[in-house]
Amino acid sequence: xxxxxxxxxxxxxxxxxxxxxxxxxxxxxxxxxxxxxxxxxxxxxxxxxxxxxxxxxxxxxxxxxxxxxxxxxxxxxxxxxxxxxxxxxxxxxxxxxxxxxxxxxxxxxxxxxxxxxxxxxxxxxxxxxxx
Numbered sequence: 831x832x833x834x835x836x837x838x839x840x841x842x843x844x845x846x847x848x849x850x851x852x853x854x855x856x857x858x859x860x861x862x863x864x865x866x867x868x869x870x871x872x873x874x875x876x877x878x879x880x881x882x883x884x885x886x887x888x889x890x891x892x893x894x895x896x897x898x899x900x901x902x903x904x905x906x907x908x909x910x911x912x913x914x915x916x917x918x919x920x921x922x923x924x925x926x927x928x929x930x931x932x933x934x935x936x937x938x939x940x941x942x943x944x945x946x947x948x949x950x951x952x953x954x955x956x957x958x959x960x961x
Contacts, residue, residue, distance in 0.1 A: 833926050838955030843917050847957055851909040851921025862929035862939055864948060865898060866903030867957075877924070878911060882934065883960040885943040891919070913957045916959045925954040 835848040848915035853863065854907050866880035878888045878898035897912045933939040934938050939947070 833928060833952035833961075834934075835924065835926055835952045835955040838924060840896075841956040843918055843961050845916050845958055846912070846914040847916065849911040849913070849924055849955060849957070851907060851911075852906060853926075853928060853954060854878070854906045861907070862934035862941075863898075863900060864927050864929070864943065865909075865924060866927060866943075866945065866948075867920075867922040867924045867937070874925075874945065875925045876945065879941035879943055880909075881939055881941045882937060885909060885941055887943060889943060892923060897921070899902075900905045915959070916957075918961050920957065920960050921959050922957060923954040924957050926952045957959070 831931050834852045841847055866874050866875040868874040876889055877892055878896055880886045880898045880900055885931040895915045899910045901908045928950040929939060929947050930949040933947055
């Protein structure tokens with residue numbers, strides 16, 4: 831798959847998880863990436879995003895607890911989401927996404943949590959936080 835997440839699992843409240851997303855097939859927009867999540871019974875929401883220059887943005891609910899980063903090695907980019915101080919409201923399916931090339935290539939795309947900015951989506955990985 832062009833975007834492949836891993837690292838989900840079950841942790842107690844207060845614990846940490848690190849999610850990974852391998853983006854090996856995107857040349858143009860793989861540097862403009864984001865994480866989204868869908869809690870049980872709720873709509874998908876943006877969690878964090880990063881642009882070509884390493885600028886980041888976070889949802890208010892995760893600011894200070896989550897960190898998005900990316901690592902480039904050869905032709906494969908790996909996107910990470912380090913999550914700490916987890917609580918039960920962080921439970922959900924976490925999906926990584928790559929922004930539209932038409933946005934990313936301009937070099938002027940600011941990291942965004944708007945789903946419409948993203949054209950490519952992974953399958954998702956489940957993160958469950960127990961009380």
